[in-house]
Amino acid sequence: MEHNIFVFALMLFPSCLAQNTLNSHEEIIEFINSNQSSWTAGVNFAGKDLRDLLPLFDGVRGLHPDLNFTIPQMKHNLENITLPSSFDARSNWPQCADIIGNILNQGLCGSCWAFATTEVMSDRLCIQSNGTVKMQLSAEDVVSCCSTCGDKCQGGYPSTAFQYWDTHGVVSGGDYLSNSGCKPYGSSEFDNGVAAECHQACSNPSYKTSHNSDKHCGANFYQVDGQESQIQAEIYAKGAVSVVFTVYEDFPYYQTGVYYHIYGAALGLHAVKIIGWGTENGHPYWLVANSWGKSWGGLGGFFKILRRLHQCGIEKQVLGADSRVCFPNPEDDVTRSWSTVVLSTVSIVFLLIVLVFCICSEKFRSIMFDSRIQHIWMNYLENFNCASLFKPSSENTVYEPLKY
Ligand SMILES: *[C@@H]1O[C@H](CO)[C@@H](O)[C@H](O)[C@H]1NC(C)=O
Ligand SMILES: *[C@@H]1O[C@H](CO)[C@@H](O)[C@H](O)[C@H]1NC(C)=O
Ligand SMILES: *[C@@H]1O[C@H](CO)[C@@H](O)[C@H](O)[C@H]1NC(C)=O
Ligand SMILES: CC(=O)N[C@H]1CO[C@H](CO)[C@@H](O)[C@@H]1O
Numbered sequence: 001m002e003h004n005i006f007v008f009a010l011m012l013f014p015s016c017l018a019q020n021t022l023n024s025h026e027e028i029i030e031f032i033n034s035n036q037s038s039w040t041a042g043v044n045f046a047g048k049d050l051r052d053l054l055p056l057f058d059g060v061r062g063l064h065p066d067l068n069f070t071i072p073q074m075k076h077n078l079e080n081i082t083l084p085s086s087f088d089a090r091s092n093w094p095q096c097a098d099i100i101g102n103i104l105n106q107g108l109c110g111s112c113w114a115f116a117t118t119e120v121m122s123d124r125l126c127i128q129s130n131g132t133v134k135m136q137l138s139a140e141d142v143v144s145c146c147s148t149c150g151d152k153c154q155g156g157y158p159s160t161a162f163q164y165w166d167t168h169g170v171v172s173g174g175d176y177l178s179n180s181g182c183k184p185y186g187s188s189e190f191d192n193g194v195a196a197e198c199h200q201a202c203s204n205p206s207y208k209t210s211h212n213s214d215k216h217c218g219a220n221f222y223q224v225d226g227q228e229s230q231i232q233a234e235i236y237a238k239g240a241v242s243v244v245f246t247v248y249e250d251f252p253y254y255q256t257g258v259y260y261h262i263y264g265a266a267l268g269l270h271a272v273k274i275i276g277w278g279t280e281n282g283h284p285y286w287l288v289a290n291s292w293g294k295s296w297g298g299l300g301g302f303f304k305i306l307r308r309l310h311q312c313g314i315e316k317q318v319l320g321a322d323s324r325v326c327f328p329n330p331e332d333d334v335t336r337s338w339s340t341v342v343l344s345t346v347s348i349v350f351l352l353i354v355l356v357f358c359i360c361s362e363k364f365r366s367i368m369f370d371s372r373i374q375h376i377w378m379n380y381l382e383n384f385n386c387a388s389l390f391k392p393s394s395e396n397t398v399y400e401p402l403k404y
Helices: 002-017 025-035 050-057 094-100 112-128 139-145 158-167 187-192 228-238 330-360 362-368 373-382
Strands: 039-041 217-224 241-248 254-259 266-280 283-289 302-306 318-324
Touching: 025 039, 050 266, 094 112, 112 139, 112 158, 112 241, 112 266, 112 318, 139 158, 139 187, 158 217, 158 318, 217 228, 228 241, 228 266, 228 318, 254 283
Parallel strands: 254 302
Antiparallel strands: 039 254, 217 318, 241 266, 241 318, 266 283, 283 302
């Protein structure tokens, strides 16, 4: 009941109250904080005009560049699943908690699509390997090298980032200036908002693994059904999902609480990672990792957004995938080892036959027992003719005297 009143209030507020355009950060913050109590607003981008930060708020071009492409759909059978009322992937997979909870910073580049997806890839790689493969996969690698992913720092497609993970693999990386992984996030993207050129090599000189053997791959990417319980079942079974939502003018001011849209026009589409859910003061929420650094907002870079009501479209483009080993591909490996065994056996047997044949041939033995063995050997090697070995030995061969 309480929830229904809340929903009703939500439907009224944005339309009635956000008519007049507020100018300063202070006015907007004041408006948000005095008109609702679900979430609090504050200063996040001090001294900046939000219009200069548009790449942060608008980094998604769409679901897939090919409108005719059919993304595989995932619908979980919920029959025997009891979903908890609150869930946090970090505490469910403590061996991967630092990867799941790692808040990154996309800087001035509109690369949220690469961050949300590589974060999900890293989580799932860690979870599926039970914490034995723990690394942040590189947003830099995807932003600079995925040619089918859209417009790099001007926005891209989360689904093709997952496809790229499947077909090309993604190397390890880390935040700007972190000096971690093969391709940490670069200054070009972070400071200038421009994607660097793609290089098939690690940019971090202190990283010891080679570029190709650092590739990690995905498989079976899919779109999760938009029902709340379906998204929950997916996160509960496999870990975080990547989602897309509309950023309105009020969102950049988020500090704490459960966000819902109360003020302002749409600024763009933003991709993020949902890692769990819960309820706060009666408001159900998704727990979400943003990619605007740890100092954005009051929750260390995380935020909570109203769950269940398709708030800002956050339940519409939910993507997941599985991790797989790319090098060596397990199937290739089996065939390769079999062919190696067969080939080396054949060569060894062949060499043995040749050797035995040589040793047993009369010609070979007569030379072997000659006193001037070394010179004969040299002569023999010079005039070696395999065909002669196969002649019947009945006719006594007469050797030419050796000349010196
Ligand atoms: C999608 O399919 C329609 C009909 O088959 C075709 O006319 C259109 O060109 C296709 N669009 C793309 C982007 O391939
Ligand atoms: C659910 O559990 C029942 C009883 O254990 C079992 O018969 C059924 O196959 C299960 N359904 C699924 C989808 O696993
Ligand atoms: C996963 O790792 C934990 C320790 O991190 C270990 O206790 C557990 O047995 C492992 N599970 C499997 C299935 O290997
Ligand atoms: C209903 C309500 O609290 N309205 C307030 C919304 O915020 C503006 C600006 O702070 C106030 O003037 C309204 O009273």
